[in-house]
Amino acid sequence: MAELADVDSLRLLVETxxxxxxxxxxxxxxxxxxxxxxxxxxxxxxxxVELLTVLLRISxxxxxRRIDYATPQARSxxxxxxxxPAAAS
Numbered sequence: 001m002a003e004l005a006d007v008d009s010l011r012l013l014v015e016t017x018x019x020x021x022x023x024x025x026x027x028x029x030x031x032x033x034x035x036x037x038x039x040x041x042x043x044x045x046x047x048x049v050e051l052l053t054v055l056l057r058i059s060x061x062x063x064x065r066r067i068d069y070a071t072p073q074a075r076s077x078x079x080x081x082x083x084x085p086a087a088a089s
Contacts, residue, residue, distance in 0.1 A: 031070035 004012065034040070035048050045051040052063035 027066070028070040031066050035067060035071050 031048070031052070034051065040046065040048045040051040043051065045054065048067055049060050049063040052058060052066060053060050056063070058066075
């Protein structure tokens with residue numbers, strides 16, 4: 001890459017980021033679909049975390065992160081906290 005002209009290096013940088021974003025979106029969609037379909041239970045895994053750790057060879061922490069990232073609406077609904085306003089003094 002040291003042989004590339006500056007403009008070509010910049011183009012490579014932008015194109016690589018574009019591809020990374022496209023792959024990231026595809027992974028999010030695949031994880032969300034696996035979660036939506038309940039593929040873990042259907043294929044003998046305890047949950048989607050275990051399915052991802054085995055199939056993708058990633059840590060449980062990374063698997064949870066990907067599930068949270070792929071299914072934010074489910075996460076935000078389940079963690080909603082209702083607060084009662086303090087009484088006016």
